[in-house]
Amino acid sequence: MFGKPKRNKIDLRDLEGVISFFGSHHAIRTEGLLKRNGIKAVLIPGPREISPNCGVALRFDWQRKGEVVSLLKEHLVHYEDVHYYPEQ
Amino acid sequence: MRLQVRAMRTIYFDNAATSWPKPKSVLRAMSDFFLRGGGNPGRSGHGRSIGAARVVVRTREQLAGMFNVRESSRIVFTKNATEALNIAIYGLAEEGKGIVTTSMEHNSVMRPLTYLRNRGYEITAIKGDGTGRVNPEAVARAVREDTNLVIVTHASNVTGTVNDIGAIGSMCRERGVSFLVDAAQTAGVIPIDVEEMKVDFLAFSGHKGLLGPQGTGGLYIGKDQLQLPLMRGGTGSLSDREEQPDFFPDRFESGTLNVVGIAGLGAGIEYVMKRGIESISGHDETILGIFIEELSGDGRFVLYGPFANIRGDGCGASACRMVQTGVLSLNIAGVSPSRVGQVLDREYAIQTRIGLHCAPSAHRTIGTFPDGTVRLSWGPFTKKGDVRHAVRALRSIADRYAELQ
Numbered sequence: 152m153f154g155k156p157k158r159n160k161i162d163l164r165d166l167e168g169v170i171s172f173f174g175s176h177h178a179i180r181t182e183g184l185l186k187r188n189g190i191k192a193v194l195i196p197g198p199r200e201i202s203p204n205c206g207v208a209l210r211f212d213w214q215r216k217g218e219v220v221s222l223l224k225e226h227l228v229h230y231e232d233v234h235y236y237p238e239q
Numbered sequence: 240m241r242l243q244v245r246a247m248r249t250i251y252f253d254n255a256a257t258s259w260p261k262p263k264s265v266l267r268a269m270s271d272f273f274l275r276g277g278g279n280p281g282r283s284g285h286g287r288s289i290g291a292a293r294v295v296v297r298t299r300e301q302l303a304g305m306f307n308v309r310e311s312s313r314i315v316f317t318k319n320a321t322e323a324l325n326i327a328i329y330g331l332a333e334e335g336k337g338i339v340t341t342s343m344e345h346n347s348v349m350r351p352l353t354y355l356r357n358r359g360y361e362i363t364a365i366k367g368d369g370t371g372r373v374n375p376e377a378v379a380r381a382v383r384e385d386t387n388l389v390i391v392t393h394a395s396n397v398t399g400t401v402n403d404i405g406a407i408g409s410m411c412r413e414r415g416v417s418f419l420v421d422a423a424q425t426a427g428v429i430p431i432d433v434e435e436m437k438v439d440f441l442a443f444s445g446h447k448g449l450l451g452p453q454g455t456g457g458l459y460i461g462k463d464q465l466q467l468p469l470m471r472g473g474t475g476s477l478s479d480r481e482e483q484p485d486f487f488p489d490r491f492e493s494g495t496l497n498v499v500g501i502a503g504l505g506a507g508i509e510y511v512m513k514r515g516i517e518s519i520s521g522h523d524e525t526i527l528g529i530f531i532e533e534l535s536g537d538g539r540f541v542l543y544g545p546f547a548n549i550r551g552d553g554c555g556a557s558a559c560r561m562v563q564t565g566v567l568s569l570n571i572a573g574v575s576p577s578r579v580g581q582v583l584d585r586e587y588a589i590q591t592r593i594g595l596h597c598a599p600s601a602h603r604t605i606g607t608f609p610d611g612t613v614r615l616s617w618g619p620f621t622k623k624g625d626v627r628h629a630v631r632a633l634r635s636i637a638d639r640y641a642e643l644q
Contacts, residue, residue, distance in 0.1 A: 174476040174489045175281030176312050179289070179296040196284025203479040206283050207292065229312070229486060 161191055164238045168213035169195070170223070171202040171231040178207040181228050188222060190215050201234050249588040250625045255396050255424060255566050255616035256592055257446050257453060261507060265450060268506035272499045279495055281475035291498045298505035299488070305508060305516075306441060307432040308459055315491040316457045316501060320423035321347040322469075323442035323458035326491065327419050328352065328390070330465040331440075336387040337361040339416075341373045341402070342604045343395045346597045348421055352390075361385075367604045370545040371400030372562075379410045388417045393425040397601040397614065398544040399527075399566030401429065408437030417462060423447060427511045429520055429561055433459060440465070448519075450511060450619075451504030454497050460487065470494065511619075519619050523565035526617050526626050530567050533630040539641040540633070543568040543605050543612060565621075568605075568612035571633070574640045576613045579633075583613070587632040591615050 172178040178194060185192040190212060197208040211219055213235060223230055251259050272294060278287025280295045295316070303311035317323040328351045332338065340352060342364045356362045363381045367373045378389060389411050394401045404420055411418035419440040422431060427448030433441055439462045445455025471483040472493030484490050511519065527546060534540045545562045571579055580593030594611040595602050602608040615629060 172476075173484065173486055174312075174474065175292045176296055176299070176488055179292050180300075180311070194284065194289050203477075205476045206281055206478075207289060208284070227310075 161193055163193060163195070163210060166191060166193060166210040166212055167235060167237040168211045168216055168219070169198065169201060169234045169236040170209045170211065170219070171197060171234065172205045172208065173229060173231055174205055175207045177229045178205060178209055181209055181223070181230065184222060184226055184228070185209070185211055185219065188218070190219060190222075198236065201236060202231055204231055249590055250628060252589055252591045252615040252617060252621075252625075252629060254618035254621070255399075255447065255564075255596075255614065258448065258450050258618045260620055261450050261452070261503070262510040264506040264510060265452065265503040269452065269499050269503040272502040276498075276502075279475075280498055294498055294502045294505065295496060298501045298508065301505055301508045301512070302443075302457065302459075305427075305431070305512065306459060307434050308461075309434075310487075312487040313461060314457055314459050315488045316455070316496055318454050318497065319446075319456040320421065320442045320444040321456075323456055324348055324390075324419070324421060325351055326458055326469055327440045327442060327460075327465065328355070328388075329469065330467060331388045331417055331419070332360060333387055334360070335385065337363060337383060337385050338388045338390065339363045339365065339378060339381045339386055340390040341378070341392065342366045343371050343373060343397070343400065343402075343601045344390065344392050344598070345396050345421065345423065345601075346599070347423070348390055348392070349598075349600055364600065367395075367400070367601070369605060371395045371398035371543070371601065371605055372545055373402050375403050375406040375410065378407050379414075382410070382414055382416055386414075386416055388419060390419045390421065392421040392423075393429065393431070394564045394566075395598070395601055396424050396566070397596050397598050397612070398568050398605060399424070399564040399616075400545050401425070401562050401564060404431075404438065405436045411439075412437040417464070424564055424566070427508070427516065427519070428523065428564055430516050433461060445500070445504040445507070448511070448618075449504060450507030452500045452507075455500040455504045458491070460491070468493070514619065520561050520564075522619060522621075523617065524561065524563075526565060526621060526623070527563060527567060529623065529626045530615070530630065534569065534633065537634070537637070539572050539637040541570045541572060543570075543607065564616075565618060566614060566616045568607070568614045569633075570607070570610075570612055571637045571641050574636070576611050578640065579613045579636055582636050583629075583632055587628070589629055589632055 280292035426443035441459040445451035
């Protein structure tokens with residue numbers, strides 16, 4: 152579960168969307184939810200510019216924003232907001 | 240420091256206090272967390288922190304699956320069942336409203352309630368019968384217009400008597416009263432379904448039937464009206480604000496969690512789920528059956544509990560199929576429980592718990608106050624040979640002492 156840091160094949164620059172959360176429980180559950188639905192998602196330190204609310208945020212493939220938002224709603228996920236926030 | 244353990248093989252019959260041994264996977268999960276993980280969950284976005292948060296979420300979701308809780312964030316971690324019960328009791332007690340409970344409760348319920356009673360709250364304790372069973376209809380009769388909370392132990396830690404939680408839950412739901420269940424003795428041992436049994440708040444221990452390490456426990460919070468957590472503090476969320484978060488689970492989880500313990504608890508739950516709660520309760524029942532068969536015909540032994548109507552009772556719900564957990568309280572006529580316990584320990588290396596088991600009211604109910612009983616409690620790793628050894632030891636103690644009286 153901890154492992155060595157994965158040399159993530161996913162390039163964060165390809166994941167331009169960020170979901171911000173109030174608490175880490177929900178961020179981690181959402182990571183699983185998106186992955187189970189075949190949507191690339193990576194947990195990142197929550198960018199301060201977006202939200203001070205939680206230490207962890209979730210980067211995802213912005214091109215699939217529509218699916219992501221409907222999954223969040225369908226699963227009653229407690230999230231703060233969905234942002235377009237490309238890697239700087 | 241090395242623990243001093245006697246060379247003689249000991250037989251552990253005190254699983255109702257804490258289960259032992261634990262599955263090896265529990266130790267592995269804990270050492271794995273220490274050696275390879277080790278971060279603080281939810282505080283940062285680096286790998287160790289996220290890894291720790293994953294451990295916590297995974298265990299929370301395992302618990303949600305086990306208790307049929309729809310929203311896992313409604314389960315909050317505590318250091319034990321006592322803390323969970325205190326959060327619920329103080330968070331639900333309202334001035335001018337009454338609380339109904341039973342005479343079979345542990346001091347983890349009785350002491351907070353006595354504190355409240357001394358401050359003017361009305362507390363009603365329904366007396367169990369001689370076997371420790373509480374009549375759901377008597378609970379229903381005690382619930383009045385101004386009652387806002389009913390607290391019932393799922394199973395007594397003294398007699399193992401299982402209460403009909405489903406019947407009491409349905410009554411509470413109908414009457415609009417909150418229902419808090421103390422599952423310290425039953426989580427991992429008897430199936431619990433908070434939806435089917437209509438449980439609003441479930442307090443459980445992590446280090447007993449769930450086979451996790453000590454320092455773990457939790458509370459399921461099914462209703463929003465739980466007031467003020469006992470503690471406020473850092474949660475890793477809303478860090479720019481000095482007010483406590485109002486969402487689950489952060490509202491009730493201030494300060495760094497016992498993640499290494501929660502890692503072990505997750506492995507304990509995994510073991511229980513793989514082996515199956517039904518299979519564990521069947522094993523517990525088999526052992527109870529041996530004790531009853533061996534000791535009940537011998538007039539020198541006084542046995543307590545509902546074993547006599549095992550599998551009877553006419554209770555339909557799956558959850559009350561079992562009428563007694565893996566606990567047997569007994570006395571040898573004319574011999575004090577402390578003497579029996581001491582001889583069992585010193586001469587036979589059999590570890591039991593004697594006395595009042597932190598539940599004086601339960602002992603009053605079954606007529607064993609103030610001396611108490613000798614309590615044998617077993618678990619998923621207890622072998623039939625251990626039981627036969629304990630039976631032989633008890634018989635020989637009776638041979639030596641019972642006739643002297």
